[in-house]
Amino acid sequence: MSRIAARFQALKAKGRAGLVTFVTAGDPDLVTSQAILDGLPAAGADLIELGMPFSDPMADGPAIQAASLRALRSGAGMQTTLEMVARFRRGDDSTPVVLMGYFNPIYVFGVERFCRDAAAAGVDGLIVVDLPPEEAAELTGPAGAVGLDVIVLTAPTTGEARLAQVLAEASGFVYYVSIAGVTGTASAGAEAIAAAVTRLRRHTSLPVAVGFGLRTAPQVAAVAKLADAAVVGSAIVERLAAGLDASGAAGPGLVDGVLALVRDLAAGIETGSCP
């Protein structure tokens, strides 16, 4: 069984939803980013989304755009991102790691080589934001061959007929983008999320994670009542940015600050979850 499937099964057994955290690999520098990554499971992250830095993150709001640029300026790239996961795996063999980003760096790296190297590094799944089902075959084949899940995104704009088409290719879990917008901007209401999750469950038996616009422990608690996992990205990245010193380098309390926020969010999951 894959780490993703095992983790969702374990969460179900415990009767609670999972917390999915997002940080960009190499933000603000490789050493600090590794320390954050390595600390996430103990702070309460059940699944980890690790952003692959990209110069033109079109689906992201200002916080994650800035994170990507900080990472690139620190020398991060596809190779360093995979090395980060490999180092993480030396201390953690159970927390799923999903790489999230855009297709161009994967395409330029070479899709088959990327999938092979990612699987070897201990990556469990991929979320490629700008690869809709119409274009995904190029990735799903090589990814499937090495056991990587390709996690699909669904959005409020995804109609009923299209939903079936999108979910036909899904594996691992389904990521519901709860707002029509970029990351870290607006937040959806609980009723809208509940309706969307119900609709998704008619089409798939895969776990459903909800993200985009979740910022606080109460919001995470609300989503934990409705879905299998809640994803927090921009709020964590903003906390990281708040820990930078005037020169843009990591300040002394940056890692602790980020992990403290993750602990708060994880507490929200505990209070919010119901079987």
Place this chain on the structure above:
Amino acid sequence: MQKANSLRGGPDANGHFGIFGGRYVAETLMPPILAVERAYAEAKADPAFATELALYLESYVGRPSPLTFAGRLTDRCGGARIYLKREDLNHTGAHKVNNCIGQALLARRMGKRRIIAETGAGQHGVATATVCALFGLDCVIFMGATDIARQAPNVARMKLLGAEVRPVTAGAATLKDAMNDAMRDWVAHVEDTYYMIGTVAGPHPYPMMVRDFQTVIGDEARRQILAAEGRLPDSLVACIGGGSNAIGLFHPFLDDPSVRIIGVEAAGHGLASGRHAASLKGGRPGVLHGNRTYLLQNADGQIDEAHSISAGLDYPGIGPEHAWLHDIGRIDYVSATDDEALAAFMLTARLEGIIPALESAHALAWATGAAAGLGKDHVMVISLSGRGDKDLATVMDALGDGAPS
């Protein structure tokens, strides 16, 4: 499917020209993009749409644009007979408006009241703001802060026309960043908003649709050169940023093997300098802004900044149909530097009384250089894609002490 005996049948049903093109966008944008595709297919099949478009192109844009024989330029070069397709004489001063009229009529059919667009030099922004005023639509233009600073007259025009100009400060704050922010805005306003892309790039159906709206350039040029010379031209030359004026001129001639076709990219400070905007000659295939095409990028797949003295060519990609036509060898893609474009700008002003856009000056630079080596019976048509009024400050600045007296 593309017809086996024609190069004009593309793209395929999913928007691919060979391996290029496609729809590489976030799922949130797929439904609106599919809606544009459906609406455009319906409009294309509706004779009333073509009639209305033709009416606006004639009575508002001022089409057909003339094909001017450039006698003194021809004499100076001492070779090919040079004709200029005068898109500079269109209302708003460039070819961009051809596409904007078409897309505005489409947006109106779709019931969209809010139009967004990206702009580099400001020509597409001005054309978009113009048609929004004409049709009473709300208009928001995304423009890099760097471009806003160097294209002040066009910013003022857009505001006069009632558009909101939204500065983009991400990245190098130029055209690619403006396109990123326009797509982010569209994601957040899909219900009421239509994204009016200004060139033959972006997700399908834009490269096809914008090409179709610009093909009026080549259709007219074909009729006009047949009337003037009694035969097809021997060569066509146009500048290429995204490539919409070029594909517009070239497309009706793709199936005529006797017509040599040349696209001129911006070589900036020179291809070897690394400071240029020549995606085909200096880039390699990748995926950005919804399509697969040639891109300026580093070994890690991060997109590089483009450089050109011409803001309209200052983009690190190129339309996917050009990428395909490059790979199959139908079109020759060459380049001209900033300095060569400036020299051609001056030459055309002095010899023909036409101040070309700096974009068009790249085509003129290559063409005037090549014309001498061609026989006097060689007929060449150059796309004069826009007028240079907007570029006066840039040109005076670049010429510095060498400013003409």
